Amino acid sequence: NLSSKLQDIFAKLKSRGKLTEKDVDAAMREVRLALLEADVNFKVVKDFIAKVRERAVGVEVLESLTPAQQVIKIVNEELTRLMGSTESKLSFAPRPPTIIMLVGLQGSGKTTAAAKLAYNLKTHGRRPFLIGADVYRPAAIDQLKVLANENRIPFYSDDPTTPPLKIVKAGIKAANQDGSDVIIIDTAGRLHVDAEMMGELEEIKSEVRPHQILLVVDAMTGQDAVNVAQEFRNRLDFDGVIMTKLDGDARGGAALSIKAVTERPIKLVSVGEKIDSLEPFHPDRMASRILG
Amino acid sequence: LLSIRKIDEELWDDIEAILIQADIGIQSTMRIIDNLKDRVAMQKINESEQVIELLKEELVDILRFESPQTLHDTTARRVILVVGVNGTGKTTTIAKLARRYVNAGKSVLLAAADTFRAAAIEQLDIWAKRLNVDIIKHERGSDPAAVVYDAIHAANARKTDILLIDTAGRLHTYVNLMEELKKIKRIADREKGNAQLETLLVIDATTGQNGIAQARLFDEALKVDGIILTKLDGTAKGGIVLAIQDELKIPVRYVGVGEGMEDLHEFNPKEFVEALVG
Numbered sequence: 288n289l290s291s292k293l294q295d296i297f298a299k300l301k302s303r304g305k306l307t308e309k310d311v312d313a314a315m316r317e318v319r320l321a322l323l324e325a326d327v328n329f330k331v332v333k334d335f336i337a338k339v340r341e342r343a344v345g346v347e348v349l350e351s352l353t354p355a356q357q358v359i360k361i362v363n364e365e366l367t368r369l370m371g372s373t374e375s376k377l378s379f380a381p382r383p384p385t386i387i388m389l390v391g392l393q394g395s396g397k398t399t400a401a402a403k404l405a406y407n408l409k410t411h412g413r414r415p416f417l418i419g420a421d422v423y424r425p426a427a428i429d430q431l432k433v434l435a436n437e438n439r440i441p442f443y444s445d446d447p448t449t450p451p452l453k454i455v456k457a458g459i460k461a462a463n464q465d466g467s468d469v470i471i472i473d474t475a476g477r478l479h480v481d482a483e484m485m486g487e488l489e490e491i492k493s494e495v496r497p498h499q500i501l502l503v504v505d506a507m508t509g510q511d512a513v514n515v516a517q518e519f520r521n522r523l524d525f526d527g528v529i530m531t532k533l534d535g536d537a538r539g540g541a542a543l544s545i546k547a548v549t550e551r552p553i554k555l556v557s558v559g560e561k562i563d564s565l566e567p568f569h570p571d572r573m574a575s576r577i578l579g
Numbered sequence: 580l581l582s583i584r585k586i587d588e589e590l591w592d593d594i595e596a597i598l599i600q601a602d603i604g605i606q607s608t609m610r611i612i613d614n615l616k617d618r619v620a621m622q623k624i625n626e627s628e629q630v631i632e633l634l635k636e637e638l639v640d641i642l643r644f645e646s647p648q649t650l651h652d653t654t655a656r657r658v659i660l661v662v663g664v665n666g667t668g669k670t671t672t673i674a675k676l677a678r679r680y681v682n683a684g685k686s687v688l689l690a691a692a693d694t695f696r697a698a699a700i701e702q703l704d705i706w707a708k709r710l711n712v713d714i715i716k717h718e719r720g721s722d723p724a725a726v727v728y729d730a731i732h733a734a735n736a737r738k739t740d741i742l743l744i745d746t747a748g749r750l751h752t753y754v755n756l757m758e759e760l761k762k763i764k765r766i767a768d769r770e771k772g773n774a775q776l777e778t779l780l781v782i783d784a785t786t787g788q789n790g791i792a793q794a795r796l797f798d799e800a801l802k803v804d805g806i807i808l809t810k811l812d813g814t815a816k817g818g819i820v821l822a823i824q825d826e827l828k829i830p831v832r833y834v835g836v837g838e839g840m841e842d843l844h845e846f847n848p849k850e851f852v853e854a855l856v857g
């Protein structure tokens with residue numbers, strides 16, 4: 288792993304004193320390799336390495352730490368600073384209902400995340416309501432309906448010939464009549480470069496004013512993560528990210544890239560297909576997973 | 580970016596940036612650039628456009644494959660097992676493959692062997708109706724192996740040309756789920772009669788380096804015959820297939836470029852490389 292690679296590099300460092308540029312160059316190559324293999328964005332890695340290098344060169348080699356430990360310490364500090372050093376919580380409207388809209392690319396895990404989020408809120412004493420606004424994917428509405436029914440969460444949708452905005456508005460009405468305090472809207476997967484589909488989300492946002500818009504991102508996403516996140520931020524100014532499929536072995540570098548480039552926090556992570564597989568995001572755990 | 584300029588460190592840096600941002604991965608990128616530098620030195624190349632042409636040739640060489648004889652036999656009956664991690668586009672891709680075969684005058688049968696996920700059977704059923712093809716399905720929660728068994732026997736009895744088997748998405752790290760897939764393949768292999776059995780792995784073009792782990796483990800478990808790269812209509816370049824082909828020699832057969840049943844193209848290495856290098 289990275290720390291053992293850095294140990295090897297600095298094993299030959301005989302003199303006590305300062306870390307020279309040459310010492311740091313070799314170490315930075317290893318850190319860069321680790322981050323790129325973890326799918327952190329190329330440009331984000333470049334900026335990150337520049338910051339770490341600046342801090343590492345000329346650093347006094349302390350009595351208490353080996354040079355490798357010191358470089359690792361700097362890397363971890365900078366990573367945690369980028370990832371956000373505190374857990375970011377889901378925020379709720381000052382007066383109910385809180386409206387949460389889930390958006391993202393095709394197949395990222397939105398529909399299952401909607402159901403999981405509703406289930407999670409229910410176990411915390413809230414009264415969630417699910418709206419199925421994906422009229423495009425075959426049986427998408429059935430998918431959310433089955434999940435809602437299995438977990439006894441009130442649900443609204445309509446025939447897939449109904450425009451999504453109409454479904455959302457009618458759903459909110461039904462939720463309010465139901466006395467629900469959190470309304471979760473599942474939307475169809477779409478490409479960030481599909482102007483018409485992005486326009487549909489902008490329209491729902493302006494008409495319905497969701498309290499939270501969450502971008503659902505697959506943990507195995509590679510370099511394209513920044514393109515997607517930037518476009519969704521520019522069009523919708525989303526509030527946070529749900530990262531899914533972290534039960535696999537993807538390093539999840541996209542998490543770092545998205546945070547670095549949009550400054551929006553990852554709020555929740557999904558670690559499985561079961562309904563209770565949603566967890567709060569721990570930035571320090573993510574940082575060490577990325578470093579490998 | 581890659582117009583007429585000197586061959587210097589900056590050019591190599593720019594090439595590296597293009598390849599890494601295409602998800603080719605740092606290891607494959609370094610190897611490709613080292614090979615390029617050797618050829619530039621040996622062939623005494625001094626124009627940057629030539630370097631770019633060599634780069635494209637190198638990438639196309641990696642992606643080219645000799646398609647096996649069995650693929651060219653248009654009279655062969657086929658059983659096509661479609662696998663991959665969650666959400667990559669398996670079910671939708673089966674609809675697209677079915678469409679191609681129907682257009683080619685073949686009889687097609689679908690098997691709804693994802694008996695796990697909510698509304699998975701309903702999703703494939705809707706496609707079957709749109710395509711006007713038959714579908715073999717059981718109750719949700721039933722044994723997927725039983726669906727496969729029934730579907731193959733139905734296809735054999737009807738002498739159906741093409742049987743497409745949809746499976747549940749699963750992460751390659753779940754040993755029990757990979758074992759389930761191995762069992763499904765064993766049954767398909769045993770019962771297929773005179774049909775050719777093909778295993779196609781569906782990979783999302785937005786996938787980063789984890790795509791290599793996916794290909795490795797699915798190949799280890801099942802022996803994968805080809806890859807279908809989906810969602811290439813986005814901005815991701817799908818360069819991970821280069822690293823996969825380099826290491827595992829598994830060729831890309833088709834690319835998915837949209838959500839409709841017509842949005843599937845045969846893989847063309849030259850076009851793919853042109854789009855990747857940009």
Ligand SMILES: Nc1nc2c(ncn2[C@@H]2O[C@H](COP(=O)(O)OP(=O)(O)OP(=O)(O)O)[C@@H](O)[C@H]2O)c(=O)[nH]1
Pocket residue numbers: 391392393394395396397398399400421424427474475476477531532533534557558559560564665666696748750
């Ligand atoms: N292993 C695992 N699978 C997940 C996770 N989250 C979602 N999935 C699976 O990923 C697949 C896609 O999930 P969906 O919820 O249908 O994704 P979606 O974003 O709604 O898809 P579209 O509506 O087509 O854009 C399904 O098979 C889910 O069960 C997770 O955290 N871990």
Ligand SMILES: Nc1nc2c(ncn2[C@@H]2O[C@H](COP(=O)(O)OP(=O)(O)OP(=O)(O)O)[C@@H](O)[C@H]2O)c(=O)[nH]1
Pocket residue numbers: 393394424476478663664665666667668669670671672693696699746747748749809810811812813834835836837838842
């Ligand atoms: N833009 C685009 N979307 C695609 C493509 N292929 C599939 N999709 C979409 O990706 C999403 C997931 O597709 P599915 O076919 O349900 O994926 P799957 O692999 O069967 O998912 P699971 O069974 O849950 O593992 C759907 O919204 C599809 O419409 C493609 O080539 N381009």
Ligand SMILES: [Mg+2]
Pocket residue numbers: 397398399421424427474475476
């Ligand atoms: Mg969905």
Ligand SMILES: [Mg+2]
Pocket residue numbers: 669670671693699745746747748
């Ligand atoms: Mg499916």
